[in-house]
Amino acid sequence: MIDRIPSGFHPFVIPFLAGMSFVFLYCILGVVKIIYELSWAERRKLFLSLINPKYIYKNLRDIFLDCLIHVKLWKRNKLLGYMHSSIAFGWFMLIVLGHLEVFLFVPGRINLFYYPIFFNYFVAEDAVTLRGSLLFFLMDFFLVIVLSGIILAMIKRISSRLFGMRRTTRPSVMNNIGLYALWAIFPLRWLAESFTAHISGGSFLTVPANYLFREFLGNDLNMLPTWWAYSIALGVFMFVLPFSRYMHIPAEMLLIPMRNAGLKIRSARKGFARVQVLSCPNCGVCIDACPMTVNRGNVKDCTVYLTRQIRRNNERRIDEISDKCLMCGKCEALCQVGVEGPNLRLMQRATRSYRISPDFRDIDTEPMIAAAQGSKVLYFAGCMSRLTPVIPESVLSVMKKAGVDCTWMDRDDALCCGRPLFTAGRIEEAKQLVAKNEEIIIRSGADTLLVSCPICYKMFLENYHLPGIRVVNYIPYMYDLVKQGRLTLRKSDVCYVYHDPCELGRGCGIYDEPRKLLGRAAAIAEADKNKVESICCGGSLGSLSLNFQQRERMTKAALDNLYTSRADAIATACPLCKATFARYSDRPVHDMAEIIDART
């Protein structure tokens, strides 16, 4: 093996070395800081998962599939999937193959960690003398793959619409520097390897380029400057990485094990929340997803800008963005990385201090307990159903027809489930309501809690401790009754479009039962955006600061989406969606309970 440079060093590697050392140091300190910010229980959970073979396998698989191959992105958009995986996986393979080359051909240099990157400069043998034409071929092959991804990225920057994104993020200065450095790295690598290909070999891409350049230029004077440029581009990218969106590359590798270990966001900025914020790749998928961005409004209030402002510590904007969100969860559902935008906002809301705090502890629950006793099935309609009394009436009527003995828990005096206070960040106050309701439900003697409001349902599922009591939403419950033959449905010829309420669909994952149930009672049409992509009705209690006019626009946009189905009427399963839609809809809006009641 002939080394071209006997010392194995040339000053042009310094920019790369400096950048790489900086990133390593930054990431190691970052990991230490984040682990330090975790609570003792969270740390224990994380470390235990890291030594558990099942989790190790899951982490490695998720990192490979999500960070390198971008499987989720492929499923959503093939072009964007190819663009990202070509750059990520291609670059990864270039690094792996570079190490393999060093390991096979110059094992003595494996301890120099810049050697695999600049292998072709330091070696004076080619593919024939090394018998490594397959490796050389693969190196060129993956370089072509990466270059194709870079070309796509450039086209996307000019016209994101070609890639199916209507709107994309406005890049910050640091993001732009990182972007141009990243774009420069691979063409420069190709040029550098081409200039040295007659000395150190190459394959189908670099050898022809080498002939071409030498034919035109007639000398080797460009060799060293391009290797310098390649190293400088790498160095610039590495130095900018911690302060730009490219931080998501290392951060996601920490996010995946933490999420797999079951960690939850418990603070607005620290620990797991910090990893989430750093993992946001600023792709802007959440901008098109967000129901608030209708008519180009509120674009700067999407999750991508929340993470950006959190990184900049811009407290005023963080508060504004946190208060505005409808908490519909669509950004989180569509996020390729899984950044929990709504939870970050919730924790930000929880940091507020109020001078007046409600206190529910002295409310007397005895009359409510007495009213709730009497049957095995306890029905909770929720506060919002008082504005749509037809929902509880229909639910009770259906239960009567099916022969289910059912007591209406909140017919007269009642307490809220606590979710509105919870989403407003007043978690301690919400817990007082939870405790009161838990007492009523447990002491009622029922074994099933039937809930017709998805907002309450989510709260009961996630924040209540009700041992021995089955909490069930009325849709699956009614569907079971139909399947058991206790309810017989006559099919009508009215065509309905089913609107997935945020809290029931994305919140609790109930998408199929409502459609199956509705399919037995009427014809169904699907809207353009449905299920996980369903658009919030605009009435959500999640938002604290959106005013009436802004909500009106969102409701109309959500209705326009439902109208694409050309259905005669709208079906939904949430009192809030029904009340909100009914205000502007030009066709009837019915709750599922009404439809089932009418068709039995």
Next chain:
Amino acid sequence: MTDFGFHLSKSSQLDLSRVDRERLNRLYELEPGARICMTCGSCGATCMAAPYSGMSVRKMLLHIERGLDVKPLLSKCMLCGKCTMVCPRGINTRNLILNVCKLYD
């Protein structure tokens, strides 16, 4: 002494000097909807907290404008948002309530 259920009403005279204009203006700034309330009482009619504390957004606003204590009213507000849904003026009552909780004590 036997209680016959008759008693003297407490004075309902308002002390307008207790109105904190600066704080009120700050509230109007944070929730401009506070200015357009027409005291129709829809909020009170739907309020979940009304049976426990007599809460209604209308009353809360009047109390603030008259320099009265709003803390007892707000002590049972569950922020359920029905007042927002029924408000004919489209006031964001939840934002109003949260801001009152921040500013007043």
